[in-house]
Amino acid sequence: xxxxxxxxxxxxxxxxxxxxxxxxxxxxxxxxxxxxxxxxxxxxxxxxxxxxxxxxxxxxxxxxxxxxxxxxxxxxxxxxxxxxxxxxxxxxxxxxxxxxxxxxxxxxxxxxxxxxxxxx
Ligand code: 5GP
Numbered sequence: 001x002x003x004x005x006x007x008x009x010x011x012x013x014x015x016x017x018x019x020x021x022x023x024x025x026x027x028x029x030x031x032x033x034x035x036x037x038x039x040x041x042x043x044x045x046x047x048x049x050x051x052x053x054x055x056x057x058x059x060x061x062x063x064x065x066x067x068x069x070x071x072x073x074x075x076x077x078x079x080x081x082x083x084x085x086x087x088x089x090x091x092x093x094x095x096x097x098x099x100x101x102x103x104x105x106x107x108x109x110x111x112x113x114x115x116x117x118x119x120x
Contacts, residue, residue: 004101007101012029030075037108040108042107044072072107
């Protein structure tokens with residue numbers, strides 16, 4: 001799947017749409033999910049144009065992958081869920097029901113989380 005820069009997270013990255021920003025650095029931007037599924041639900045996206053985790057892991061540089069991974073850890077800490085625990089979710093493609101085709105990691109926490117998956 002080719003990257004389309006009309007997706008909503010590309011617009012957020014370009015500043016065309018506002019977001020509730022938690023963190024930003026050279027590699028990543030983090031903001032709160034517009035439809036939170038837990039008391040903490042924050043999205044971390046890379047600055048580069050990658051459709052999903054699969055695309056990112058295959059094509060991003062080691063610096064991008066390392067920087068993004070560090071950003072996820074920093075965001076979890078800023079959101080106050082490091083000690084209590086959190087779950088990371090990265091949806092890729094049709095069976096995961098990925099909605100936005102710009103790679104993002106969901107950080108979920110702030111409360112005990114329900115089972116890992118629910119059937120559609
Ligand atoms: P996906 O299903 O692609 O893994 O998750 C996409 C997530 O993006 C959903 O949890 C959805 O609520 C969130 N989302 C969609 N549009 C926006 C938006 O405009 N702003 C923010 N902050 N989150 C969004």
